[in-house]
Amino acid sequence: MLKGSKSVSLSFQSMVGDQVAIYMSAQIPENGKSNSNMTIQDLELYEANKTECRKDMNEFNNMLWELEDQNAKAEESGTEEVV
Secondary structure, eight states: OOOOOOEEEEEEEEEETTEEEEEEEEEEESSSOOEEEEEESOHHHHHHTHHHHHHHHHHHHHHHHHHHHHHHHHHHHTOOOOO
């Protein structure tokens, strides 16, 4: 019998006004390693707003790491995933 695999997908944007500066995404499988990506959509906008954009990037990474840690703890204890 095949067991379905669960995963969590994250998709966020760093916005400056109504423009997207950076697109961020991640796939977090129930088991295995996560895959994340950050793409600068507008280099000029990013360069002019690095401080704000980097805050968004750090916030995204912290969220990703928290979800990864929750999955790792659930896997170690043999319980269902937390996310």
